[in-house]
Amino acid sequence: xxxxxxxxxxxxxxALFSIGLAVVVVKRHAIVVLMGIELMLxxxxxxxxxxxxxxxxxLQGQMLALFVMVVAAAESAVALAIVLQVYRHFRTAQxxxxxxxxx
Amino acid sequence: MIQLAFYIFxxxxxxGALAVLLTRNVLYAAFFLLLTLLGVAGLFVLASxxxxxxxxxxxxxGGVLVLVIFGIMLTHKAEVPANTNSxxxxxxxxxxxxxxxxxxxxxxxxxxxxxxxxFSLLIRANFALLNQPVGWQSTINTIGKQLMTEYVxxxxxxxxxxxxxxxxxxxxxxxxxxxxxxxxx
Numbered sequence: 001x002x003x004x005x006x007x008x009x010x011x012x013x014x015a016l017f018s019i020g021l022a023v024v025v026v027k028r029h030a031i032v033v034l035m036g037i038e039l040m041l042x043x044x045x046x047x048x049x050x051x052x053x054x055x056x057x058x059l060q061g062q063m064l065a066l067f068v069m070v071v072a073a074a075e076s077a078v079a080l081a082i083v084l085q086v087y088r089h090f091r092t093a094q095x096x097x098x099x100x101x102x103x
Numbered sequence: 104m105i106q107l108a109f110y111i112f113x114x115x116x117x118x119g120a121l122a123v124l125l126t127r128n129v130l131y132a133a134f135f136l137l138l139t140l141l142g143v144a145g146l147f148v149l150a151s152x153x154x155x156x157x158x159x160x161x162x163x164x165g166g167v168l169v170l171v172i173f174g175i176m177l178t179h180k181a182e183v184p185a186n187t188n189s190x191x192x193x194x195x196x197x198x199x200x201x202x203x204x205x206x207x208x209x210x211x212x213x214x215x216x217x218x219x220x221x222f223s224l225l226i227r228a229n230f231a232l233l234n235q236p237v238g239w240q241s242t243i244n245t246i247g248k249q250l251m252t253e254y255v256x257x258x259x260x261x262x263x264x265x266x267x268x269x270x271x272x273x274x275x276x277x278x279x280x281x282x283x284x285x286x287x288x
Contacts, residue, residue, distance in 0.1 A: 004109045004149050006233045007225065012113045012146065014221035016139075019120040022214030026207055029129050031174050035136050038167065039120055042143045045159075049152045054232050059245050062152050063254050066246070069155075069162050070261045074268035076167045080174040081275035087178040088278065 009050035017043035030083045030093045034076060041072045109149050116142030129175050133168065140164050151239045154246050 016039060023036030045065040052061025087093050119138030126132050140163045147156035250258050 004105060006150075006237075007230075008109065008113070009146065009150060010225050011222065012116065014225060015117055015218060016120055016143075018214045018218035018221065019117070019124055021217060022210050023120075023124050025210035025213055026124070028206075031171060031178065032123070032129055032132050035123055035132060035171065038136065038163070039123065039139065042116075042140065042163075045155075046143060046146055046150075049147055049150045049155060051232065053151045053237050054235055056238065056240060056242075056245065058253070059242060059249060062155055062242060062246065063249055063257075065152075065155055066158060067257055067261060069158060070265065073162050073167055074264055076170060077272040078268050078275065080170055081272040083174055084177055084276050093178040 006050050006053070009046055013043045013046040013050070015043075016040075016046065028094050028096050030086070030095055031080070033095065034079055034083075038072060038076065041068060044068065105149065108145070112142045112145035112149065114142075115139070116146065130172070133172050133175060136171070137164060137168055140168065151237070151242065153241060154243045 020036045020039030020043060023039060024033050027033055027036065045068055048061040048065040048068070050061075052059055052065070055061065083093055086098065090098055092098070116139050119135045119140075119142060122135035123132045123139065126135065140159065144156045144159040144164075147153075147159055
């Protein structure tokens, strides 16, 4: 079984990270911004896993990728709760329309 | 064969991510994110990380994406029915910055320059590690041992973090009305 050239994983990870950053900066809906953050975390995970296959005894990269997934799940749960509360207050989830601090 | 599978999965992931960037509909963006996550899971399998691929599918596709779709449904703003044509699909529009295109321009410029910089760096880089031969074996055994020996403290802290985020998300998402308000009126 001939494995894939590992440089290609790094290229895919770089492209995915850039697209995720573009989503975070360009999009104005709060949930789509969260999706962009998920894309960036996935790109980082690809890099970690690609380097981790040369370390089959300790698998440090894969362990870090696992913990990144756990933290991403917790982050998205809390962030979606915040978005829900913001939507209840302002009746919108577009980030550009949230422009006042007081009640 | 493996090369072909790699190209298919990476094309799936990148096309899904680009579609998330380009589509205006938030619900469609969630479905394209599903494509991306499945493609990344396939890439994990090809990088000999079988446990992580299953964990990716279970956590992201089974948990995070369902949560995101719930969020989209709950924050859907019912628009004023200017066009009451029932043939129209249900659109949840994600508007770009209204007015000038400056947000779009700076976003594309930032991401494009980062992409160019990373690609030029990766082309010129020469990782000595990546030239070694690599064997394919199941990682479940090693991950189980590592979680119980070397990474037992982060494992427990991850459990506490998940509990805290569970309680915090429940408290945040709950509506803070006083429960006996209508009874005392």
